[in-house]
Amino acid sequence: MKSIILGVVCVSLALFISCENKPEALIYDDSAIANESQTENWLAYGRTHNERRFSPSDQINADNVSRLKVDWFMDLPYDVGLVSTPLVIDGVLYFTGTMNVIRAVDAVTGALLWEYNPQVAKEIEGKKTIGWKHNRGISFYEGKIFAATWDGRLFALDAKTGEELWMVRTFSQERSLYITGAPKAFKGKVLIGNGGTEHGPTRGWVTAYDADTGEEAWKFYIVPGNPADGFENEAMEMAAKTWTGEWWKHGGGGNAWHGFTYDEELDVLYIGTGNGSPWNRKIRSPEGGDNLFLCSIVALKPDTGEYLWHYQTTPGESWDYNSNMDIVLTDLTIDGKEIKAMLHAPKNGFFYVINRETGKLVSAKPFVKTTWASHIDMETGRPVEVPGARYEDNRAYITPNPYGAHSWYSMSYNPQTGLVYLPALHYATNYSDEGMDLDNWQAQEFIGGLGVAPLEAEDPADYPASLIAWDPVKQEAAWTVPQEMTPNAGTLTTAGNLVFQGRADGKLLAYEASNGEVLWTYNLGLGIAAPPITYEIDGKQYLSLLVGWGGGAAGLGNLFSSKKHTTQQLGWAYGTHIRRLVTFSLEGTSEMPPLPPPYFPIPLEAPEFEVDTAKAAFGAQLYGLCQGCHGGGVLAAGMAPDLRASQIALNKEAFTAVVRGGTNVAAGMPAHPDLTDEQLDALQHFIRQRARETLTE
Template sequence: MSEAGIDSVRLLNAGEDSGNWITHGRTYSEQRFSPLSQVNQGTVGELGLAWYSDMDTARGQEATPLVMDGKLFLTTAWSKVKAFDAATGEPLWDYDPEVPGETAVKACCDVVNRGLAAWGDHLFLGTLDGRLVKLERDTGKVVWEKVTVDQDASYTVTGAPRIIDGKVLIGNGGAEFGVRGYIAAYDANDGDELWRFYTVPGKPDENDAEYLKAAAETWSGEYWKLGGGGTVWDSMAYDPELDLLYFGVGNGSPWNRAYRSPGEDGTGEGDNLYLSSIVAVRPDTGEYVWHYQTTPGETWDYTATQHIILADITIDGEERQVLMQAPKNGFFYVIDRATGEFISAEDYIPQNWAEGIDEDGRPIFNAAARVDKTGEPALVMPGPLGGHNWHPMAFHPDEGLVYIPAFEAATIYAPEADWKPDTARGFNVGFDLGAGDLPPDLGIRREVYGTVRGKLMAWDPVKQEARWEVEYPGPWNGGLLATGGGLVFQGNSSSEFNAFDASSGEKLWSFGAQTGIVAPPITYTVNGEQYVAVLAGWGGAYAITADGELVNDAKPVQNISRLLVFKIGGTAELPEQPELARLPLDPPPSRASAEVIALGKQKYARYCAVCHAPAAVGSTVLPDLRRSATIANASAFTAVVHDGILKDNGMASFAGSLSKEEIDAIREYIIKRANEDKAIEPSGRVATR
């Protein structure tokens, strides 16, 4: 091991290593706070672009870079890795794991990757197709790779690994497509699997562990046939004093509990552990210690995989070791991290699925929102994107505040009658995903999009209230960084990168990034000079499913993927921003019957909307099918959707899930939608790509 090697001592003391950023959340506590203060409230106005580097992947960019001893390492979309001189931006090496393009249809939320882990002189990467790869840090050369999932199932890996005492920890995604979730530990030396912790029970004869036996009692029916869900696709944190690893567990598969875990009356039954839970285990063995379930019997895609922060805070005069999380369900939780004891929870955004949280930490359900029990549609707040998604929060210990990238968006959950699972392709959620489609009237669409708001919240976890808020014209704003300079940094969907006063929320500095930023920033030093870096590039779940022209106060947001690095006195400039490509709305006439179009709408909602947006409105990240030449040619459309001629580009064959007749019905539905929108599209409106 060289002097620059990362070992347990260096990871345990990462908080004192202010010049580097050696693990995903900077420290095991995942606070994303840096004590660096050269860039502060007085000097931030002098912050300028030091260097930038364009990425070769025009998809969502969600990674947190690592910085070690003057070198910066990051992942991009499609699980690629790049290394740079952290001061000059000189490219050092790059690595492409060559993820098969058709893997994209297994990813619910874009072909993103959130980062790397470091150990010794090596980096560790989870690829979209489920491999764990060990790379030489100096060269990018592959040392070994291990498959961590069943690649015949719809598993993906998008989260950053963590490493504790030479054990590489990694989870997976895919609950929407019918898989069983788990987290596993691998030996950093040889890649051997050391333990695996399943988050939901399997077949009755497979639940040998006591924690799985206990979980099985909270499920009913033949739940294992549908996978169960519960994937561990993002958050982890570690307390070395307590020797506890914490991770968040995702949603059920399917979402609708009435199909996943039905009672005798056919409606949803049971808490379905350990879905939507925070779980604590021993990192050496994977031994279960405790859990806290944020949403018992979840049915709305209310994951608890959102960012987990550990901190010591004073509550009622007593210093408490706490774990804090703002999961999708809209409540901010403070939990005793030693025992899992519930301390407090309050809603940080408006929500209507629960009337509150009782003294035991259990939600008091709003019966009308329990669509798995009523079988009736309901408008529920928040929707499946949550009140806070994957975007990391930050904690400022001096201010005692947690900064949350929150947003407000409701969704109609309409239970689908006679729903059948499809383990090959398509969302397995048990709801009619087309039930909430907006009408073609542009005014109504603008009005509805105007109700979807984003905000940066400074949350007091002791008082359980916001100290200040910054309103944004749109949701899906970036992750957070807090610093000893009294600053909070965040990018947003308005294509800005901003610095705020950590105490008041006053905007102190802004940079026009030319693209939406969803990734979190970091900061580091080289030769005594402080840098702030952020990976820019619009994408992710909301970006690929929202109307690309109404997503941000009726202003289109495009993807220009690049790394931006700033320092005091930086003088670099970005090239001129390109315009979005203009493609005409020029569909053939809509002549199909109402029955065919209704069938196409149903199949589109289940199989196409996740990438090409509900109601075929088109995003700015992926092709807008209303404007595609293939809809005018039935043979060409079938060749793409049925035969998979574009599988290398990410458009795999749906032949195992859709008949040619159903595929043509989808085409006819898109034609109808294109004609509706052509009739209302203003002259000169910017078209999506």
């Protein structure tokens, strides 16, 4: 048995645990991280600087993939919401777990080598905070591991020992911001952004820090601030001309929480930027305007952060169509011309091929049904919007919905097949700002708001998700696999003519990359949100991934979607299924114990609790603070306990201690110290009301 249970191998309670000495990590610079030919390591979030998630390894291939078996696994009993991409450097696998704990394990045996805990619970104890306790990944550069915490700290660790080298705070804890994304290390620097667009009047930015010292190297704001304060640079002065009204009072948004790519060949840094704060442009920029640099790819000089060029995918956006998705680099031959291209599939439903030398659009086509825009004008590069899409007439049926046609779940690109393997979503929403006082609308820190109400709508397709093999030259699908549950994890493709993807239903599949035929399926017994990686050691190829249902869908649940397809239907209840790191090979012999079947919490009846409908209505307004983790409509989807079935939610003293006092902060439940007794009482009545309503559904 090669199972390694966390806490058995290493029992020290210290922040840093070292269990075994490993050889000095090699010093990998940018040229090494950009090298597409090496197979031993997985050095960056997307394997290399090019973010293709393609491996030239072909030991595991279409002919033998059906023989894959578990080689080793590690149980992670204290983790939830595992969504990250591991790294492999010189025989060591590194990954981030719940509450930003970093672990290093032997990539051949799974033995724990060291663990580092940044003590997020202590950092947020007693403070107002928002965000999620999961994280998408870490970064590596010249012997250091870089990671960021939910509460806004960035730190560097010695890759060999796990020793903390430096730590910096990237934003004040008085701000309603958080970090769930992976830092990007490049050229002696490490870049980080943040999220929080919906939680307050936010102005997005990214910051680069010196990789050796943690000292700030440069900062780039994504949207302009108050003109009366002056502009940080010419780019902000230019951007301000595309805004109207007093946008700075609303922050503007643009938060870059994911989607950073370094072009080692051209020495350019690309960042994907976020949506508006608030979503509704009628509020933040009432006379219109493109609102640069929202929903854009912005090219910067990596040494200074100086603006080079931008391409905006959704000018003046009003639908949460951020462009924080993968930015993949490759060379394409189009109409007989070799183009240094970037491939980008943001939330808005269009697949973009952009010349990464100039920022000029090469082509763009919808990869799902889009009702907000009919097409992209190739002369201007702008979308041609459908009349009424900005909910001018009170309500507009829009697809994609706020989850997007493609979210942060990674796509991969195989240069041998010439195809991109894209996890797509097929959802719609009715957008409406009817009844809102747009002239006096104002978000507050830690309360936030959207400035629009996304309402339930019928899905535009018979299936909520699909795996699409997209030809970026022809701008069309080569093949499509409809999927009955959603969201499904990111993809990996290899020279073995394979595509791997984990799904929300707990199954890991291998497809033939050229035609989409299913070649292998393994049921891991728990929803998968993390993408797989592959690496070779001593001539043996491994396939590894984290198994632990998580991400926004495990928190928000059915919010913004129809009742036809909801994540609650999966049965990945909080605390029921143990999380794991699982590694496969063609020679695997490990026996992995099965997990329990799906479980659906039953709401408590509690007839002694008399619901006051007025208090419940007040509680429904307050519940927005809770729904990001406990689910829309108090229907939990796996990130946090189901409050309808919670004894704590029935006991006033216990409920107050957890919600206001923060007694469960170690499990990721932050304190809400400003909530009054009246508000806590109202929340209890709303939860109890929803429990009774759902008992009869």
